[in-house]
Amino acid sequence: MAQLVGADDIESPIMELSEIRRSIRSSFRRHTSSSRSISGLSSTQNDHEVDDEHLSQWAAVERLPTLERLRSSLFDENEGGKRVVDVTKLDAVERHMFIDKLIKHIENDNLRLLQKFRKRLDKVGVKLPTVEVRYQNVRVEAECEVVYGKPLPTLWNSLKSMLFDCAKLLSLKSQETKISILNDASGIIKPGRMTLLLGPPGCGKTTLLKALSGNLSKSLEVTGDISYNGYKLEEFVPQKTSAYISQNDLHIPEMTVRETLDFSSHCQGVRSRADIMTEVSRREKEARIVPDPDLDTYMKGRVKGN
Structure with a gap:
């Protein structure tokens, strides 16, 4: 139970x-x-x-001479450690792997890299050089030869054109006139801003841009004042500071667009980047600041044109 x-x-x-x-x-x-x-x-x-x-x-890098220190940095090894390398002697594979590691996502990593770059400069109080362009009462005129009979292909216009050509052969003085392309243009282009130039076709947009960049034809008559940070165009070489890029930009057919831009940047030189890197390195050494190794390698590689 x-x-x-x-x-x-x-x-x-x-x-x-x-x-x-x-x-x-x-x-x-x-x-x-x-x-x-x-x-x-x-x-x-x-x-x-x-x-x-x-x-x-990094202490070993700081003990190097100034010129050698500007091209030496800490580079990642395959085993996970770092080694002191000369950034000018990195081969193409090492540079490619470094850029792939530094910039994996184009939009986010590019912004993050620029923020790190700006933070490093701000930490030691180094400011990037800026350019302010001022132009006042700029006037551009062109001398044009009066041509008869060209506008419409009529029999009378063709006859006048033939007579005009015969007159030129007889060394008769041709009639000339001046055409005003720009008339008293004034303005200021502030540094760090993107300026949009709008206007109908034929209003002188290209002429103004060429005048500001110092690329106008010598046959044009230019009056007025154009200055970069207070310096007139005659006091320096404006082509080293600004450039005019036409809408029809011709490239070498045997080179890609990236290769063309890289070649152009190498021809331009490092300009102020070497001076900026020298000053940043000097101030960091005085303040005993150890920079980010990847950012340091990237900045020194840009100075040497890698």
């Missing part, structure tokens, strides 16, 4: 199971916390070792 089970007999194994669960949970928590503390200590020790190695390597 079956026996009835009392309430006390049921509660006792349930209490034992709950005690076992609590003990297992507490032991698991202790084990987890201890493993976390051990892993945290080991990761902290590894970080300290990496930082110490990084600082010692």
Whole structure:
């Protein structure tokens, strides 16, 4: 016959199971916390070792002469460490891998790189050079020869054109007139701003841009004042500061657009980048600031035209 089970007999194994669960949970928590503390200590020790190695390597870079220091930086190795390299001697594969690591996502990483670049300059108080263009009462005129009979291909216009050509052969003085392309144009182009120039065709937009960049034809008569940071166009070489790019920009068919732009940038030279990098390196050395290795490699590579 079956026996009835009392309430006390049921509660006792349930209490034992709950005690076992609590003990297992507490032991698991202790084990987890201890493993976390051990892993945290080991990761902290590894970080300290990496930082110490990084600082010692950067100290070796700072002990180099100035010109050699401007082309030396810390470069990632395949094993995960870093080594002091001459950025001008990196081969194409190393440069390609470095850029791929630095810029994985075009939009986000480009912005992040520019922000790091600006933050590094601001940290040592170095400002990028800016150019303010001022033009006042700019007037451009062209001398044109009056041609008869050219507008419409009629018999009478053709006859007048033939007579006019015969007159030129007889050394008769041709009639000339002046056409005003720009008339008293004035304005200021502030640094760090993108200026949009709007106007109907034939109003002189191209002439104004060429005048501001110093690329006007010598046959045109230009009056007025054009200055870059207070310096007139005759006092410096404007082609090293500005450039006019036509809508019909011809490229070499054997080169891609990227190769053409790279070649053009190499021909332009490093300009002020070398001076900026020299000043940044000097101030960081005085303030004992260790820059980001990847950013330092990128900036020094740009100075040397890599």
